[in-house]
Amino acid sequence: MRRRGGISGFPKRDESVYDAFNVGHSGTSIAAAAAFAEAQCLKGEHKKAIAVIGDGSMTTGMAFEGLNWSGDRDKELIIILNDNEMSISPNVGAMSSYLNRIMTGDRVTKFKGELKHFLRSIPGIGEQIFKISRQIEESVKTFVVPGALFEELGFTYVGPLEGHRLDYLIKNFENVKKLEGPVLVHVITQKGRGYKFAEDNSPTYHGVAPFDVETGQTIPSVSMAPSYTEIFGKTLIDLAASDSRIVAVTAAMCEGTGLDEFRKKYPERLYDVGIAEQLAVTFAAGLSIEGLLPVVAIYSTFLQRAYDQILHDVCLQKLPVIFAVDRAGIVGEDGATHQGLFDFSYLRNLPNLVMMAPKDENELGHMLKTAVACGSPVSVRYPRGKGVGVPLDEELSVLPIGRGEVLQEGTDLAIIAVGCTVHPALAAGRKLAAEGFGVKVINARFIKPLDAELILAAAASTHKIMTIEENVLAGGFGSAVLELLAREGMTSVMVRRLGIGDEFVEHATQAELRSLHGLDEEGILRAAKEMLEQSC
Numbered sequence: 001m002r003r004r005g006g007i008s009g010f011p012k013r014d015e016s017v018y019d020a021f022n023v024g025h026s027g028t029s030i031a032a033a034a035a036f037a038e039a040q041c042l043k044g045e046h047k048k049a050i051a052v053i054g055d056g057s058m059t060t061g062m063a064f065e066g067l068n069w070s071g072d073r074d075k076e077l078i079i080i081l082n083d084n085e086m087s088i089s090p091n092v093g094a095m096s097s098y099l100n101r102i103m104t105g106d107r108v109t110k111f112k113g114e115l116k117h118f119l120r121s122i123p124g125i126g127e128q129i130f131k132i133s134r135q136i137e138e139s140v141k142t143f144v145v146p147g148a149l150f151e152e153l154g155f156t157y158v159g160p161l162e163g164h165r166l167d168y169l170i171k172n173f174e175n176v177k178k179l180e181g182p183v184l185v186h187v188i189t190q191k192g193r194g195y196k197f198a199e200d201n202s203p204t205y206h207g208v209a210p211f212d213v214e215t216g217q218t219i220p221s222v223s224m225a226p227s228y229t230e231i232f233g234k235t236l237i238d239l240a241a242s243d244s245r246i247v248a249v250t251a252a253m254c255e256g257t258g259l260d261e262f263r264k265k266y267p268e269r270l271y272d273v274g275i276a277e278q279l280a281v282t283f284a285a286g287l288s289i290e291g292l293l294p295v296v297a298i299y300s301t302f303l304q305r306a307y308d309q310i311l312h313d314v315c316l317q318k319l320p321v322i323f324a325v326d327r328a329g330i331v332g333e334d335g336a337t338h339q340g341l342f343d344f345s346y347l348r349n350l351p352n353l354v355m356m357a358p359k360d361e362n363e364l365g366h367m368l369k370t371a372v373a374c375g376s377p378v379s380v381r382y383p384r385g386k387g388v389g390v391p392l393d394e395e396l397s398v399l400p401i402g403r404g405e406v407l408q409e410g411t412d413l414a415i416i417a418v419g420c421t422v423h424p425a426l427a428a429g430r431k432l433a434a435e436g437f438g439v440k441v442i443n444a445r446f447i448k449p450l451d452a453e454l455i456l457a458a459a460a461s462t463h464k465i466m467t468i469e470e471n472v473l474a475g476g477f478g479s480a481v482l483e484l485l486a487r488e489g490m491t492s493v494m495v496r497r498l499g500i501g502d503e504f505v506e507h508a509t510q511a512e513l514r515s516l517h518g519l520d521e522e523g524i525l526r527a528a529k530e531m532l533e534q535s536c
Helices: 029-042 059-072 094-103 104-123 126-144 146-154 164-177 196-199 204-207 227-240 259-267 277-289 300-315 341-347 361-374 419-434 454-461 479-488 510-516 521-533
Strands: 047-053 077-083 156-162 185-187 246-250 271-273 293-299 321-326 354-356 378-381 403-407 413-417 438-445 447-449 463-474 494-502
Touching: 029 047, 029 059, 029 077, 059 077, 059 354, 104 271, 146 156, 146 413, 156 164, 156 300, 164 185, 185 403, 227 259, 227 321, 227 361, 246 277, 259 300, 277 293, 277 300, 300 321, 321 361, 341 354, 341 447, 341 463, 341 479, 354 361, 354 479, 361 378, 403 419, 413 419, 413 454, 419 438, 419 463, 419 521, 438 454, 454 463, 454 479, 463 479, 463 521, 479 494, 494 521, 510 521
Parallel strands: 047 077, 077 185, 156 185, 246 271, 246 293, 293 321, 321 378, 354 378, 413 438, 413 463, 463 494
Antiparallel strands: 354 447, 403 438
């Protein structure tokens, strides 16, 4: 699982007939199952469509939209709500509180037990009354089970059920499938059940690195460098210490985005809105209008879900909201649903937005400092995993907006790299220089605005440009460079773009995928030599 050539970590239709719908982003199951129910009805088929959804996913807008739609359709739909009080971070919001009240409703359970005991104790007629009461329980459920919200939405509510009693579950499911119309089955489970370390630390074990089963201890990485996520979290704490405007916004990913220490340090300045990226972005826009400086930390793949809010609520109003785009580029084993390979393309066309990508963990700190001082919408994207291992500057400085840096001079070929591709590009450039080639290596730093002066000068002196990015080529960084050259009439310059082609990238390790797509040192070296051998 999650290995190259193996199976995906998420349901995938072309892997199994038992995977009914490709998933990887939360909140889609109700909408898909509602469609299955409608289609089966149109085709004259008599089947039950079943959606399984976690309580964390119930915070998504799509889940509420699906409930609202399907509860009124009276089709054969069963929703199984797996309630374990967790998504990746502990759940938040009114829905979570509502489910917790049901889950911990000892008074309700006790009342039901006492009522049954009382009815049965009535001499002569008690057992008969008890049987009648069981028959009419559906019609008075609001008085017995606090699932009224789902009942009001048009669902027959069943639960809460003990999710770790398989015999009990099967018996209830057999009864549920005899019911007609939309049904919601509320099942209570414990995340990590059966493994003490996971029970005690559910957020860590949601997506844990390799660990020792006996002790639960994570096996240390070979690299001692901090991760980009750790650098982001630490830098944000440091910046917040001297700027009271800074607040952090996350969408149920406090630990995953490195904000757990920020939450401990500044609990009143951390907002977790649940798995609701659209809400996170518009909420941040509102905070910005009120004079705060929100930093929205969301994985690249999940930020896609809030595209309209970025455009309409942030960029159109030119609000100083900072998007910390984690897990950008190739993420590896999580596969096609989680690769962060599109944010250059879906953000670059938005007016007023400044876009940066650091070459290493040290530059990430400077870029965050720059974002705070920018005064406009900013995106800072950085990859998954460990940094390069470079020394960290004690003092952070503000970078000049739209200015790259030359790392190596040369006149035979200009390699313009951005983000995590810069260091392998520089390594390849040094090898080429050792072989006698004059290769200029540029760290672009900014995707938008481009350093037009630097790029045009490199094009004029070398007549050969190679761009490198961990993003799809369509609409990405290389496309921006091509647009610049075309706009300036430099159409005779030879350009080669390295990046991801018109495809979805499947699961494998980051190193395997970078090698496969020619984005590691060897791939860049090979492509550069091919260009050097060509005549303009």
